[in-house]
Amino acid sequence: MTNQIYPCLWFDGQAQAAAKFYCSIFKNSKITADNQMVVTFELNGKKFMGLNGGPHFKFNEAVSFVVDCDTQEEIDNYWSKLTADGGSEGTCGWLKDKFGVSWQIVPTVLPKLLSNPDKAQNVMQAYMKMKKFDIRELENA
Structure with missing residues (x-):
């Protein structure tokens, strides 16, 4: 899908843990891609991205x-x-x-x-x- 809009959540090294946590709570949820820097996941079928960006933003x-x-x-x-x-x-x-x-x-x-x-x-x-x-x-x- 072109021009898809979805949120990117900035974490301090916890993006993978957060994605697993959220996917365990919401139905129709899964991790779709994962590396050390970025994890993409779906919650109730909606796309999210988690970024391990460091401690700069809260x-x-x-x-x-x-x-x-x-x-x-x-x-x-x-x-x-x-x-x-x-x-x-x-x-x-x-x-x-x-x-x-x-x-x-x-x-x-x-x-x-x-x-x-x-x-x-x-x-x-x-x-x-x-x-x-x-x-x-x-x-x-």
Whole structure:
């Protein structure tokens, strides 16, 4: 495919470990090429590249990956796996994994709840207090 666009993630010597970690979490994922400098991989069929670029740059929240989840079980699964072994919880569905990459684990029902004029304010107040999203609590807000 020409002109394919995909993210390149800059790691300090951990690109292969990160690719293996992410491929173990997401279905339909695999490492497609690997050498000491660069690893390419697919997560849910989407292409990524990991670069062992050194300590010059660090990840921050300016870029994050959003994972849409239909069920609480999906949210719980991704949340626990991505925060494992040194990851950290943020607020409003945000987290950082052990490599410092930011993720948003979001219920697919959230836009619908926020578009309901009778519930939107309560839903927003509820999720602003959350770290990991709780679908039932959002629906009951």
